[in-house]
Amino acid sequence: METSKTLQNWNQVAEIQLVYKTKVKAAERPYISSSRSVYQLALQCWNPGTIEFFEQFKVLLLNQSNKVLGLYEVSSGGIAGTVVDLRLIFAAALKANAVSLIMIHNHPSGQTRPSGADIQITRKVKEAGKILDVTLLDHLIITPETYYSFADEGAL
Template identity: 75%
Template sequence: METKNTQQKWNQVAEIKLVYKTKVKASERPYITSSKAVYNLAIQNWNPDTIEFFEQFKVLLLNQSNRVLGIYEMSSGGITGTVVDIRMIFAAAIKANAVALIIMHNHPSGQLKASEVDKQITKKIKEAGQLLDIKLLDHLIITPENYYSFADEGAL
């Protein structure tokens, strides 16, 4: 037999709030026109002391006008990889009201060749985005000197 306390617990749930706050005026947000523009922004926002030390995965969130809403640092990992949780990427995109995103990660080795894991995660993120009407525009692999763009190479 259920007690009164057990019956009342069903309504004790956490409140969920979707909030996106910015102090950057829409006209002052960076405008993305090319993979080179993404790379330049990425390099400005990557720690130069760690770019060749461990792998990081970041997401550039964009509005309808290809203006940057923000950069979400998804994860930091080890020398040869980092965890990419697709649910977290799209939670950030939805929270920011993004309509497009560009994913990017560094290769501490300096190699710009996309691994099979890089290709698989790109495909999964692209497919998930299609379900949510959030377009994956590109995936950049970066090093301090250069970058590889999936879109520019026709690999997207």
């Protein structure tokens, strides 16, 4: 049975708002045509002073036309890794109404070979995306000089 105190607390519930705001006109959004275009965009958005210092994990969110809705930084970590939470990836994707995404992270070591953790998170995001109808198009591991594309290498 509900008490009068319980009924009085209904207005103390947090309000949730789902808002996507952009200042970029649809016609001005970058178009993603290849892993190379993702790599070039990523380098423009990465801090050159930290790309070889600590690992960061970002997600590029795309619309139906493969135009960039936004870039979301999921996490920053240490020299050898960073924690990636699937819920944060998909919260951003759903909030932006993205139909696809591309994961990007750097390896401060300069090596682009995927680790076991890289392979595992790629598999998990791909599977979760199937349920939510958000397609994982690629996962890039970047350095200042080169990159590895899971899609290009047939590892997606």
